[in-house]
Amino acid sequence: MLAIACRECGEHICLYQKDGSGNLRRMYIDRIIDSKVVLSKKDLSCPKSHLLGVRVIYSKENRAAFRLFVDSVAKKIVKAGQ
Ligand SMILES: [Zn+2]
Numbered sequence: 001m002l003a004i005a006c007r008e009c010g011e012h013i014c015l016y017q018k019d020g021s022g023n024l025r026r027m028y029i030d031r032i033i034d035s036k037v038v039l040s041k042k043d044l045s046c047p048k049s050h051l052l053g054v055r056v057i058y059s060k061e062n063r064a065a066f067r068l069f070v071d072s073v074a075k076k077i078v079k080a081g082q
Contacts, residue, residue: 027066
């Protein structure tokens with residue numbers, strides 16, 4: 001589980017249950033937990049309106065996700081259930 005924060009201002013965005021390894025380039029909306037921001041918009045922004053990514057649909061799986069801009073978020077590993 002990852003705690004996602006805005007790199008610009010440090011505001012908490014959400015918890016994210018990552019599948020697979022490697023860099024976090026996108027966040028699938030069905031794996032976002034405890035979000036502090038609106039997920040229904042076209043863009044993903046932090047509470048202070050820094051733009052973090054754009055909404056996309058991955059056609060292969062037909063899943064909605066936010067494609068994250070490079071270095072837009074800071075990640076911290078947290079244990080599930082905390
Ligand atoms: Zn921010």
